[in-house]
Amino acid sequence: MTGHHHQHHQDPPADTDPARFWDERYGQAERIWSGRVNPVLAEVAADLPPGTVLDLGSGEGGDAVWLATRGWHVTAVDISTVALERLAVEAARAGVADRITTARHDVTRDFPAGRFDLVSAQFFQSPLVLPREQVLPRAAGAVAPGGRLLVVEHGAPPPWSGLDADDPRFASPERILAAIDLDPDGWRIERLGAARRTATGPDGHPGELVDHVVLAHRR
Ligand SMILES: C[S@@+](CC[C@H](N)C(=O)[O-])C[C@H]1O[C@@H](n2cnc3c(N)ncnc32)[C@H](O)[C@@H]1O
Known part of the structure; x- marks a missing residue:
């Protein structure tokens, strides 16, 4: 255990307004993320019949458009x-706008509101404070009986990020699960652990990324 954590030079000031921060972040480029579906979500959804899905922190919609293309009704x-305007453009381009509803929420x-067959939080992480103990239980509460909650987070900083490997923002799968605070009688944990993948860093060199995964099935 480390005694203290270093403030990283890229961290925005503590009083930064999150809506402005993210709009500015997205405004810096025509596209920030790859536009491709996140691999763990694709794997999980491939085994499920399409239903309703809540995509939390959907960003530019790589997941939302992929899910809608496979028949899911996406919020x-x-x-x-x-980000949501970009998502709507991508949805229209892919011909699935009628299966995607966008909603701006902090x-x-x-x-x-609502209950969903799948609630998906993919890299729902922020350099700003994002109280997962508050948000993740509500995400679980939005799962319909028989539905699933999938939370995937960066498990470690990318090798090229310059962040400390023990940066407290990267929680273990067990800590993510504890933050969701599920009633053990009402849920079965289907997946809890790490998934590894290779990605290319900004310098063009490959590096290994670690994702932490929690998949819970509501009884
Ligand atoms: C790291 S990005 C991940 C985007 C997308 N899920 C993906 O995997 O590419 C985190 C997203 O969460 C959104 N976000 C951050 N704080 C939020 C909040 N308080 N309420 C809703 N969305 C938020 C950001 O705008 C951003 O799109």
Whole structure:
């Protein structure tokens, strides 16, 4: 255990408004993320019949569009209007706009209504404070009986990030599960652990990324 944590020079100031932060972040480039579906989500969804899905922190919609193409009815929620506008453009381009609803929420303040067959939080992480103990239980509460909650987070900083390997923002799968705070009688944990993949860093060199995965099935 480390005695203290270093403030990383890239960290925004503590009083930064998250909606502005993310709109500015998205505004820095025409596209921030790859546009491809996240691999663990693709793996999990491949085994499920399409239903309703809540995509929390949907970003530019790589997952939402993929899911809708496979027949899911998607509610895509993000704090950034810039991201949601991009998502809507991609949905129209892919011909699945009728299966995607976008909704702007700061989910730390107001959580979207409804019950879903799948609630997916993919890299729902932020350099700003994002109280997972508050948001993840609400995500679990939005799962319909018989449905699933999938949480995938960066398990370690990318090798090229310059962040400390023990940066406290990278939680173990067990700590993520503890934050969700599920009633053990009402849920069965289907997956709890790490998934590894190779990605290319900004310098063009490959590096290994570690994802932490929690998949829980509501009885
Ligand atoms: C690291 S990105 C991941 C985006 C996408 N899920 C993906 O895997 O590419 C985190 C996303 O969460 C959104 N976000 C951050 N804080 C939020 C909040 N309080 N409420 C809703 N969305 C938020 C950001 O705008 C951003 O799109």
